[in-house]
Amino acid sequence: MINPYDDTYFMRKALEEAETAYEKGEIPVGVVVVINDRIIARGHNLTETLNDVTAHAEMQAITAAASFLGGKYLKDCTMYITLEPCQMCAGALYWSQISKIVFAAEDSNRGYRKNGVQLHPKTKVTSGILEEEASTLLKRFFIEKRNLN
Amino acid sequence: MINPYDDTYFMRKALEEAETAYEKGEIPVGVVVVINDRIIARGHNLTETLNDVTAHAEMQAITAAASFLGGKYLKDCTMYITLEPCQMCAGALYWSQISKIVFAAEDSNRGYRKNGVQLHPKTKVTSGILEEEASTLLKRFFIEKRNLN
Numbered sequence: 186m187i188n189p190y191d192d193t194y195f196m197r198k199a200l201e202e203a204e205t206a207y208e209k210g211e212i213p214v215g216v217v218v219v220i221n222d223r224i225i226a227r228g229h230n231l232t233e234t235l236n237d238v239t240a241h242a243e244m245q246a247i248t249a250a251a252s253f254l255g256g257k258y259l260k261d262c263t264m265y266i267t268l269e270p271c272q273m274c275a276g277a278l279y280w281s282q283i284s285k286i287v288f289a290a291e292d293s294n295r296g297y298r299k300n301g302v303q304l305h306p307k308t309k310v311t312s313g314i315l316e317e318e319a320s321t322l323l324k325r326f327f328i329e330k331r332n333l334n
Numbered sequence: 335m336i337n338p339y340d341d342t343y344f345m346r347k348a349l350e351e352a353e354t355a356y357e358k359g360e361i362p363v364g365v366v367v368v369i370n371d372r373i374i375a376r377g378h379n380l381t382e383t384l385n386d387v388t389a390h391a392e393m394q395a396i397t398a399a400a401s402f403l404g405g406k407y408l409k410d411c412t413m414y415i416t417l418e419p420c421q422m423c424a425g426a427l428y429w430s431q432i433s434k435i436v437f438a439a440e441d442s443n444r445g446y447r448k449n450g451v452q453l454h455p456k457t458k459v460t461s462g463i464l465e466e467e468a469s470t471l472l473k474r475f476f477i478e479k480r481n482l483n
């Protein structure tokens with residue numbers, strides 16, 4: 186039997202969050218947190234709307250998932266993220282001890298891997314799921330922003 | 335004329351925040367954010383109380399200071415922190431473009447400098463102000479916690 190709840194399925198849900206961010210004029214990054222094939226938290230970047238550099242999609246979703254679970258550790262959870270996390274979000278994911286992260290597009294400039302930021306030893310990483318869709322949305326955002334200025 | 339508002343003065347205020355965290359059973363770390371010799375934000379670690387790994391003193395104070403200023407960048411601000419920031423908080427400070435951070439105790443284990451996390455090029459760093467007081471409070475917390483378990 187085919188399981189419809191694969192990495193691509195959940196990354197599409199994260200992409201829907203990124204599109205919501207895009208519609209709000211935010212850098213389009215979206216996230217869902219999943220446990221046992223169930224989405225328990227969603228988030229999209231809100232740094233401009235909230236005037237807050239800490240309001241990345243991942244940070245909000247970590248807080249929301251912990252609130253749902255009633256505990257601060259995201260054991261047995263997977264976070265789907267449309268862009269490689271920055272050092273702040275990777276640091277937060279470290280503290281959360283999340284079981285797995287899956288990200289779509291790489292961020293060779295601000296991504297956590299550039300500076301040697303550590304995830305928790307318990308955290309597995311998969312990348313490249315729906316990479317093209319996530320990258321296309323980000324590129325569209327930055328091209329449109331450049332043309333406006 | 336002597337200026338009473340020196341680094342030691344503001345670090346004492348950060349230590350008061352750390353003591354508040356200690357009284358709540360939280361790892362005792364405190365923060366104040368200062369602009370023009372005026373404290374515009376305070377924070378102390380609340381990870382246990384809020385069940386949220388992102389609730390470090392620095393994260394809360396960045397959000398509060400940006401809210402006070404009405405803008406997300408903490409230009410011309412100095413953050414006084416009783417412990418060297420972790421990689422999450424250093425990542426958030428990077429995004430804030432804060433002008434200066436001053437921390438008391440080093441954290442050779444979880445501090446941002448261990449993993450090569452970058453602060454913003456605009457951010458100056460001073461360390462060691464009231465180091466002994468901050469370290470003593472942290473040691474007291476961990477000794478008492480060990481004895482309880």
